[in-house]
Amino acid sequence: MRRSCLFLPGNQPNILQNGMVLPCDVLIFDLEDAVSEKEKDAARELISQALTTLDFGVREKVVRINDMETFHARLDIINVTKAGADALMVPKTVGSDTVQKAASILDEAEEKADLPLGSVGLILLIETAMGIEKAFEAASASSRVRALALGGEDLAADLGCSRTKASRELFYARTRLVMAGRACGLDVIDTPFTDARDAEGCYEDASYARSLGFSGKLAISPHHLEPIHRAFRPSESEVAYALDVVSAMRRAKEEGLGAVSLRGKMIDLPVLAQAERTLELATASGMLSTSRSTSTKGD
Amino acid sequence: MKLSRRTGKVMPSLKDAIRSSCLKDGMTISFHHHLRAGDYVLNDVLHTCTELGFSNLTVNASSIMACHTPLVEAIRAGVVTGIECNFMHASVGHAISQGLLANDVLFRTHGGRPAALESGTAHIDVAFIAASASDPEGNCNGKEGPSAFGSIGYAMSDAVHADYVIVITDHLMPYPLTDVSIPENLVDAVVVCDSIGDPDRIMSGTTRITRDPIGLLIADYTARAIEACGLLEDDFSFQTGAGGTSLAAAAYIGERMRKLGVTGSFASGGITGLLVDLLNEGVFKSLADVQCFDREAAASIRKNPHHVEISASRYASPQAKSTIVDRLDAVILGATEIGTDFSVNVHTDSNGMIMGGSGGHSDTAAGASLAIIAAPLVRARLPLIVDRPQTVSTPGKTIDLLVTQYGMAYNPKRRDLHDCLTGAGLPVFSIEELKEKAERLTGKPRLLKNEGRIVARVIGRDGDELDVIRAVHK
Numbered sequence: 001m002r003r004s005c006l007f008l009p010g011n012q013p014n015i016l017q018n019g020m021v022l023p024c025d026v027l028i029f030d031l032e033d034a035v036s037e038k039e040k041d042a043a044r045e046l047i048s049q050a051l052t053t054l055d056f057g058v059r060e061k062v063v064r065i066n067d068m069e070t071f072h073a074r075l076d077i078i079n080v081t082k083a084g085a086d087a088l089m090v091p092k093t094v095g096s097d098t099v100q101k102a103a104s105i106l107d108e109a110e111e112k113a114d115l116p117l118g119s120v121g122l123i124l125l126i127e128t129a130m131g132i133e134k135a136f137e138a139a140s141a142s143s144r145v146r147a148l149a150l151g152g153e154d155l156a157a158d159l160g161c162s163r164t165k166a167s168r169e170l171f172y173a174r175t176r177l178v179m180a181g182r183a184c185g186l187d188v189i190d191t192p193f194t195d196a197r198d199a200e201g202c203y204e205d206a207s208y209a210r211s212l213g214f215s216g217k218l219a220i221s222p223h224h225l226e227p228i229h230r231a232f233r234p235s236e237s238e239v240a241y242a243l244d245v246v247s248a249m250r251r252a253k254e255e256g257l258g259a260v261s262l263r264g265k266m267i268d269l270p271v272l273a274q275a276e277r278t279l280e281l282a283t284a285s286g287m288l289s290t291s292r293s294t295s296t297k298g299d
Numbered sequence: 300m301k302l303s304r305r306t307g308k309v310m311p312s313l314k315d316a317i318r319s320s321c322l323k324d325g326m327t328i329s330f331h332h333h334l335r336a337g338d339y340v341l342n343d344v345l346h347t348c349t350e351l352g353f354s355n356l357t358v359n360a361s362s363i364m365a366c367h368t369p370l371v372e373a374i375r376a377g378v379v380t381g382i383e384c385n386f387m388h389a390s391v392g393h394a395i396s397q398g399l400l401a402n403d404v405l406f407r408t409h410g411g412r413p414a415a416l417e418s419g420t421a422h423i424d425v426a427f428i429a430a431s432a433s434d435p436e437g438n439c440n441g442k443e444g445p446s447a448f449g450s451i452g453y454a455m456s457d458a459v460h461a462d463y464v465i466v467i468t469d470h471l472m473p474y475p476l477t478d479v480s481i482p483e484n485l486v487d488a489v490v491v492c493d494s495i496g497d498p499d500r501i502m503s504g505t506t507r508i509t510r511d512p513i514g515l516l517i518a519d520y521t522a523r524a525i526e527a528c529g530l531l532e533d534d535f536s537f538q539t540g541a542g543g544t545s546l547a548a549a550a551y552i553g554e555r556m557r558k559l560g561v562t563g564s565f566a567s568g569g570i571t572g573l574l575v576d577l578l579n580e581g582v583f584k585s586l587a588d589v590q591c592f593d594r595e596a597a598a599s600i601r602k603n604p605h606h607v608e609i610s611a612s613r614y615a616s617p618q619a620k621s622t623i624v625d626r627l628d629a630v631i632l633g634a635t636e637i638g639t640d641f642s643v644n645v646h647t648d649s650n651g652m653i654m655g656g657s658g659g660h661s662d663t664a665a666g667a668s669l670a671i672i673a674a675p676l677v678r679a680r681l682p683l684i685v686d687r688p689q690t691v692s693t694p695g696k697t698i699d700l701l702v703t704q705y706g707m708a709y710n711p712k713r714r715d716l717h718d719c720l721t722g723a724g725l726p727v728f729s730i731e732e733l734k735e736k737a738e739r740l741t742g743k744p745r746l747l748k749n750e751g752r753i754v755a756r757v758i759g760r761d762g763d764e765l766d767v768i769r770a771v772h773k
Contacts, residue, residue, distance in 0.1 A: 013680075014679075014680075017677065017740055018512065018513055018704075020705070021513065021516060021704045021705060022512060022516075023516075053739070054740070222512035223510070223512065
């Protein structure tokens with residue numbers, strides 16, 4: 001579940017500890033933009049300590065490492081892998097080269113940390129024009145890749161256009177990224193909404209992202225978690241339909257059928273997958289109990 | 300022949316009024332703090348007393364605020380040698396903690412102060428009452444005039460019990476003032492000055508809803524806990540402090556009451572614009588106001604008959620036949636430290652320096668059916684929960700529930716809360732478990748032992764000494 005992915009600056013201990021209680025799905029401890037050059041070492045140490053000692057519960061622990069073109073990236077990967085990061089966010093990803101560089105160091109880091117090979121994932125932050133054009137290549141470059149994420153601010157700068165609240169300038173990038181990511185069976189995470197005080201603006205933006213096929217949204221402020229969750233909360237009718245789909249498919253399976261008719265329409269495995277995603281969102285939104293959802297998924 | 304009319308009690312100057320009061324060295328003078336950080340009156344009176352050569356005075360003020368730092372100079376000059384108050388801002392408190400004052404400060408509560416005056420335990424020789432409007436005979440209030448601050452509730456007991464009462468105003472109105480908070484029969488003299496204070500500074504800066512996500516999380520848990528305990532039904536009554544988290548909790552409670560279609564009976568205490576909004580929306584039927592925390596509240600109390608001014612005695616005096624605090628369903632309070640026995644410190648900081656006081660903390664905790672401490676588990680790398688707080692301001696037996704961002708702990712004497720809270724899916728721990736969580740983040744702080752002389756005594760609302768505060772030498 002990657003609905004809400006919250007950045008926490010890696011150089012601020014009082015904010016890092018808030019990660020234990022903030023209601024997000026993914027915590028992204030930032031070593032890149034939020035940390036000045038002279039604080040990189042200290043922040044890396046701080047994040048490593050936080051990963052080792054603090055209990056972040058079920059939240060996925062992701063570290064945004066520094067640009068693969070800098071000497072920091074290798075140190076970041078080695079240290080935070082050992083400390084227990086679930087995944088690394090690779091900034092400024094452009095095609096398979098960036099992914100393979102990161103994956104190669106990660107192989108080494110996992111070996112040093114006695115971790116099973118491939119246990120740490122990669123989330124690719126795509127934030128350049130070339131990165132967008134090579135999104136599918138990057139997404140399919142390694143089995144470690146778990147998700148694609150869009151960095152709209154840097155992309156707008158690369159495109160030479162202004163970043164606007166309506167985000168029309170990102171339309172192509174958003175749809176292209178969703179297509180590339182979904183084609184590889186990955187989650188796709190939308191760019192953050194940058195006005196920390198505008199919760200309703202964030203809700204509108206997240207709702208639009210969901211309508212395009214994104215599975216979640218990056219957040220730069222805890223104030224955006226509630227509107228993001230609200231945007232990704234399925235409607236009652238969507239949940240009812242999803243439950244019917246799962247139930248119908250269960251019956252079809254029992255009867256040895258591959259497809260079945262529901263409400264006059266044929267449903268098959270892709271529809272089941274979509275229904276299961278809906279039920280997962282409904283559970284995360286508190287609309288269904290965990291046990292009910294689990295039993296549905298278990299069928 | 301035209302008969303001469305009585306001209307009233309207006310004195311030519313503050314000096315004349317003080318002279319007429321027969322104030323002598325060693326006596327006690329009193330003040331209220333309704334103008335909060337904007338008060339000019341306490342400083343003006345001390346300045347005049349210094350000019351008149353007084354010494355060895357005791358200041359009995361409902362609170363000592365940040366603007367009262369000239370008090371430190373008056374202590375150094377020997378003009379003031381004793382202080383009795385319910386709250387002391389760090390700007391004066393730190394000087395006291397370093398042993399500046401010859402005698403011990405007596406800390407009471409907002410209810411304990413009028414009770415002490417009623418019983419004669421405390422005595423006021425001359426009360427100086429800042430009023431934003433007064434007529435020449437001393438009928439006065441805090442609601443009218445350019446320096447309007449709203450309720451004058453803390454001064455009412457002073458007016459009743461002081462030997463001599465001087466009203467100081469910057470807005471003299473024709474006799475008779477119609478909206479009277481303190482009546483002329485209690486007033487001996489009236490002084491007109493240029494300004495009694497800056498009403499814009501009534502608002503202390505802690506009266507805005509927090510935007511801190513952790514504060515909002517604590518507020519959300521607090522509101523959910525109150526609902527889980529079944530209190531959010533018609534005629535619900537509650538009080539909250541002026542801190543950002545408490546105000547956020549009040550806002551969340553208002554939201555839940557709207558959703559449930561519940562109409563509350565009253566909200567009390569220091570009143571903010573947020574509570575005024577809830578009154579105007581009909582979420583609460585009335586406000587019981589002993590002090591206004593902002594200009595919105597001060598404006599409301601002037602025009603809305605359901606926004607009721609109350610005295611400190613009616614608010615919380617344990618000597619009174621009944622009080623507002625005893626009718627409270629829930630109160631949301633803050634804490635600097637809380638002990639594992641739920642006793643709370645709101646007087647001293649982590650170094651043992653004076654930076655606050657009970658105010659109405661102990662009174663509302665004792666009176667309310669559900670007394671909640673809502674505070675972050677870790678603040679500036681210090682854990683909230685300790686074995687024993689540096690200073691016991693409010694006894695643990697009066698606190699029912701602690702709410703933090705990591706979860707909540709009920710006082711073991713309130714086991715009845717367990718099922719309500721867990722049934723609502725709220726994260727419930729023992730206070731020891733929460734303490735352990737905090738110490739995993741911060742380490743266990745070294746116990747601070749202040750062994751200096753006693754500089755202050757904390758008097759519980761029942762008049763007994765709860766604790767002492769010792770000098771801290773840098």
